[in-house]
Structure formats: structure tokens, C-alpha cells
Amino acid sequence: GAGVSQSPRYKVAKRGQDVALRCDPISGHVSLFWYQQALGQGPEFLTYFQNEAQLDKSGLPSDRFFAERPEGSVSTLKIQRTQQEDSAVYLCASSRGGRGTSGISSYNEQFFGPGTRLTVL
């Protein structure tokens, strides 16, 4: 079956440009996550959606970062006025369950997309 897809796979932006990164989660998955992975590091949490609701955006590094999931499926991560420190791989993940789902067994693992490698010059 189809997994999580992300587009574009690679993006080069000039400093100061705005970029939009897209994530198509697995159909029917309630939860959607965005992570930032710097070279040689583990993924760092950015934000979490349960359906269309953004329940946690505590990991967004600045107000230049904005994410949305208006219909509870596809999500877009937007970065305004990109800076060189924004260069990283941006990972999207989805999972079947959600926060507060009754029953421990309904807590599901995350399925990751291939990522978008953003390079800001």
C-alpha cells in the first residue's frame, strides 16, 4: 500500500525566500507529525496534528514556521524568510491512533516519509 509521501524531495532556496513543504500521510491516519533532522542528528519534533487540529506546536523554532492540515489529511509546512540555519531534512510521519485514544494498544508507531532536504543558500 501507499506510504507517506513528501514533496518536493529536494528544495534549494535563497535566503529570505518562502518555502512550502507538502506531506501526504497514509490514508485514514489520525495523527501527523513534522520533524526537523539536522545532519548527524536525530529528528527533532516540530509540531503535531490530530486530524485537522494542531495540538502541539511547541517545537516550531520561530514564528517564521507555520504548519496546517486544513482537512485532516494533507499537511503543509511553510517557512517564511528562510535562513541558512533552516537547512535540514524535514520529515513527516503519520500514525493511526491519536492522543487520548482509549486503550494502550491503540497507540501506534509512526510511519515516516522520505523527507524533504532543504538547502538555504
Next chain:
Amino acid sequence: AQSVAQPEDQVNVAEGNPLTVKCTYSVSGNPYLFWYVQYPNRGLQFLLKYITGDNLVKGSYGFEAEFNKSQTSFHLKKPSALVSDSALYFCAVDSGGYQKVTFGTGTKLQVIP
């Protein structure tokens, strides 16, 4: 606050030998623990998880992990390493299943033929 430590940047093991990749965690609530693997030019893949129950958890590709509450550890193990196991391994924790996962910095596993 929650955190994960992977003390080894790289682990080298001979093919056929047992392997261990170490992970310790710190959480305020009940730990939900995970191992993911990242192959070159591929996305992160789930290996196994501990939520509750038996301390020894079995996962994909013959991997297993042991949850040790007193030592706050969740080491990844495999009885016999394969060259194809060479990859980057990440330990992760979610305190209380709150859907906010913290990943470790990763351990590169190199299996030598």
C-alpha cells in the same frame, strides 16, 4: 522534560556475532519506548516498541529490546548480526503516550563481513 541518550556514536560488530545498541531514557511519566532504523537514502522505519507488559519486546528483522525500569534503559539486541543490518539506529521516547516523541542522536551500526 523527556530525553534519550545513545552513548555510542558507532558500534562495530562481526557478522554472526550478537549485537547490542544502548539507549537510556529520562521521563516524568510512563515511558513509551521505540526503536527506529534509517537506511541510507531511505526513511525511518519502525522496528519495535514497548508500551507495557513483558520487558522483552520482539520486533522486525529478528531484533529485540529489553526494558529495564530500574536502569531506565531500553537496549536493542540481536543474537546474530547480518551485514544488511548496517544502518543508523534511533531510540525514542514518548512520556505517557502524549504523541510527542523525543529521538536520540542515533547510533551507526557497522556489521563487518
